[in-house]
Every structure is written in structure tokens, then in C-alpha cells.
Amino acid sequence: MTASAIMTPLGIAALKAREGVRLGAYRDSVGVPTIGYGHTKGVRLGQRITQAEADALFLEDLASHALPILSCIAVPVAEHERDALISIAFNIGVGGFRASGFLRRLNAGDRAGAAEAILAWRRPPEILSRRQAEYDQFRTPYAVALPRARRDDARPVAVPRSPDRAPPATAVRPGPLARLRQRIGEALRA
Incomplete structure (x- = not known):
């Protein structure tokens, strides 16, 4: 499954901006060795990677966080909501996401x-x-406002340029529930 099948290109851009990229290993705010866009598995202090390696690790981490959480969301979600939820899960982990009050409330329709x-x-x-930016992203459709990496950022995240992925203006897109079912089906077949 591709990253664009999991998150929108704008959601991916927002998540990458929130995480930031560092090509040299460092200790994160709780002391865990980290590299790239928040990658922690097998990282050693002193390790260096290329931008291409950081991007590849990001895609692996995105799949490992997004697919498990998509399966525990029991209600239809819009693209901006899904992108915000995956961004949060990327930060707090799948276990934290599954045990969260926001997931319970969302699945209850609140x-x-x-x-x-x-x-x-x-x-x-x-x-x-x-977290405030993720809250804003969850509450606000992209047609109303573009997401920010942090709430206090002067500008929203730039819309990625990918004209080859944009549907024609006359195309009819399936609804959020149909797209979610399609993504889950693709993940199960992969």
C-alpha cells in the first residue's frame, strides 16, 4: 500500500513538517535514540542516514502506524480527520492511540x-x-483551511505539487467511508 493510499499528500506534508527531519541520530525529548522523521527502531547514536533513507524509513513507519489504527476506527472519517488521527498515532504510538479517549469518543459518534x-x-x-494543530486539522476540512505543523506557525503547510495524482475536475470521488473500506481492503490483500 502506498503512502498516498493511507494519507493525503497534504496530510503527509503536515506530518513531515511536524516531525521534522534529522539525518543524524539524536535523543528525542524522552531520551530515545531517533533519526529521520521520528524513526526509533534500531537507531544507534552516532548513526547517519541520507534523505532518501529518511524518506524510506518514514514510509515504513507510516504504514506501521496507520494500518493498525485505521482498523480500529469504527465510523466514517473525512480525509482531514484521518490525516490528523494518523499524525497523532505517529507521535503517541499505536498502543496509545488504541487506548485513547478520543478514539472511544469518535467511535461513539462524539x-x-x-x-x-x-x-x-x-x-x-x-x-x-x-497537538493544537492536529486538533485544528481534525476539526477543519481542507477546503476551509490548510493544516499547520504547529498552531502558532505563521503559514499553513504548503500543498504538495503532484498534478499527476490530481483527479480531473469532473471526476466523482467516492465518499470517505467507501475510500476507507477500499484502503482497508487493499491493506488486507497486501
Whole structure:
């Protein structure tokens, strides 16, 4: 399954902007050796990677976080909501996502309560602006406002240029539930 089948190109751009990229290993805010766009598996301090390797690790991490969480969302979600949820899961982990109050509220049909529960994930303190941006992304369709990496960023994330992926203006796109079912089906066949 491709990354664009999991998240929109705009969602991927927002997630990459939130994570930032570092080609040299470092300790994250809780001391875990990290490299690339937040990759932690098998990282050794002193390790260096190329941008291409960072991108490949990002795609692996995206699939390992997105596919498990998509299967536990029991209600239809719009693209901006799905992108925000995957961004949160990328940061808090699949286990944290599955146990979260925002997932329980979302699956109960309480979108407003789910959005508010997103803001409960505020540790470490420097994550709050990111979490607020994910809250905004979850609540706001892309046609209304583009997402920001952090709420206090001066500009939204740039729309990725990919004219070969854009559907013709006259094309009819399936609804969010149909697209989610299609993605889950593709993941199960892969």
C-alpha cells in the first residue's frame, strides 16, 4: 500500500513538517535514540542516514502506524480527520492511540468530544502546539483551511505539487467511508 493510499499528500506534508527531519541520530525529548522523521527502531547514536533513507524509513513507519489504527476506527472519517488521527498515532504510538479517549469518543459518534480529547495528550509540554494543530486539522476540512505543523506557525503547510495524482475536475470521488473500506481492503490483500 502506498503512502498516498493511507494519507493525503497534504496530510503527509503536515506530518513531515511536524516531525521534522534529522539525518543524524539524536535523543528525542524522552531520551530515545531517533533519526529521520521520528524513526526509533534500531537507531544507534552516532548513526547517519541520507534523505532518501529518511524518506524510506518514514514510509515504513507510516504504514506501521496507520494500518493498525485505521482498523480500529469504527465510523466514517473525512480525509482531514484521518490525516490528523494518523499524525497523532505517529507521535503517541499505536498502543496509545488504541487506548485513547478520543478514539472511544469518535467511535461513539462524539466528534466534538473526540476533538477535545486530542488536547489531553500534552506531554511533554513542548508538544502542545503540535497537538493544537492536529486538533485544528481534525476539526477543519481542507477546503476551509490548510493544516499547520504547529498552531502558532505563521503559514499553513504548503500543498504538495503532484498534478499527476490530481483527479480531473469532473471526476466523482467516492465518499470517505467507501475510500476507507477500499484502503482497508487493499491493506488486507497486501
